[in-house]
Amino acid sequence: MPRRLTRRRRLLPQPLTFSPFARSVASIQRVSSKAHISKIRRGSPPDCKGIGVSKHNSSLSESSEDEGFEGVVQTDFVFFDPKSDDFHGVKILLQTYLDDKQWDLNGFVDLILAQATVGTLVKIEGDDDDTPFSVISALNLGRYKDHKCIVELKEFLLQICQEKDLINGLRSILGEQAHDVGLLVSQRVVNLPPQLLPPLYGALFDEVSWATEDEPTEELRNSFRFKFYLLVSKIYKLKNANQKRNAHQKKRPNSHNDEEIIYIKPEDEIFHKLSLWSFTFPMRTQQVETQELKNYSLTGFALVVEAEKISTFRQQLESSIDES
């Protein structure tokens, strides 16, 4: 007689998602955008860096755990050093880093996770899943120049750059000047609260400057004295620039002047303004089709910013997050 097991009923109403990761993302989405940072906490796990940011809506006094689709969820974000267990989470975040090119993504993720001194992962406190919601790191292009992933990354950028006057600059950044260049890798889930960005970037740049003093060998210390940062990211660019001119003539009620570029990550806008030079390249990965973005296409975007401009960047980032 075949055995039948008893049904186990789920007692708590869960949002309509099927993985714990998706559930966490769905619950974060409900955090009010007007939430402010209420306290900074030192975390307890031994490998945790000890910066925790807790956010809640000041009008709601109790925290609600997955309470239907209203209400605000209190979450504590904790910053961690990269470690090799985070491989799968970081790989998912970096899946479309170089568009749909088949490259040594595993090697790239391994490089990021091996560099424990510079680099941060953002996770949720007490999450059983331990999935990273954001990853940030700076890799010296010269130090890792022999790794397959860096070689493929350089090839990709040189091949995809369509602006002839920039190609020589790019070639020198990736070639002779590589040991002074840090590849700034910053990727996160789309709805991560922006209040986390100043401490996150602050942590990265602070670690870079600490590494120039704390690293055991002279060579390693020098490898963190970056003169330039290279950034590869994505933006939304207006599909047809001519549409803007037609909009002026017609004066349709809903035609607020569409901005030419929409930055997915707010810090990209600041980097773009401070950059030495930048270029865009078309992307082939499918983008999510939404009503607001129907005139825009997902475009890749690479820029180089001088290391001296970083303090300006940090100030501008703080002020722009404070006012939004």
Add this chain to the structure above:
Amino acid sequence: MATRLMFENSCEIGVFSKLTNAYCLVAIGGSESFYSAFETDLGGIIPVVKTSIGGTRIIGRLCAGNKNGLLLPHTTTDQELQHLRNSLPDQVVVQRVDEKLSALGNCIACNDHVALTHTDLDRETEELIADVLGVEVFRQTIAGNILVGSYCTFSNRGGLVHPHTSIEDLDELSTLLQVPLVAGTVNRGSEVVAAGLTVNDWVAYCGTDTTATELSVIESVFKLREAQPSAIVDEMRRSLIDTYV
């Protein structure tokens, strides 16, 4: 024979394909090398059908099937349903299921004789599974996860389950399913074993990230090393024919 594959930079082969003993479904939009890997091994033996389900490419996670039938979610369009009915062999019953839990591939794990399902599946769906797929249905969890279709995958010869499954659970499941089971990972430590690989009685496909150890575990539990379609015939021949004149 286990082969390593990649679908458009993703190692989750079980998401973009569905392999059974009677047919193979693959997602559209992949590269030619992806299809040729299936065609080489399965070419003349079973039909390899390119399809989408509900306009998406995650067909492996949306449908559930075995050699007797194929269950599709309610999001499947009529054209897709017709295309599948036309392309699959006549003995395979293709049925669209009206079930709130529409990712049938995540909720149902089955071979040709037994099926494990999500604990919250409708009674009607359970009966439909027993009917269309010709299997005995058991509501189960795997290492505390209700998505049995994601965390375990089994063929008629063996099965692979979530790495954190306890020994008692393994024994219980093994008696239920009547196949040897092993708790392991795929794609360099990924616990979602059914999304990372797709398997039938003689061939398996997994992502390129799968380590050699994982691959050897897969080949041994699913008994793929000696398994070629001709091997089965040879064995039969040896038992049926006494002497050659």
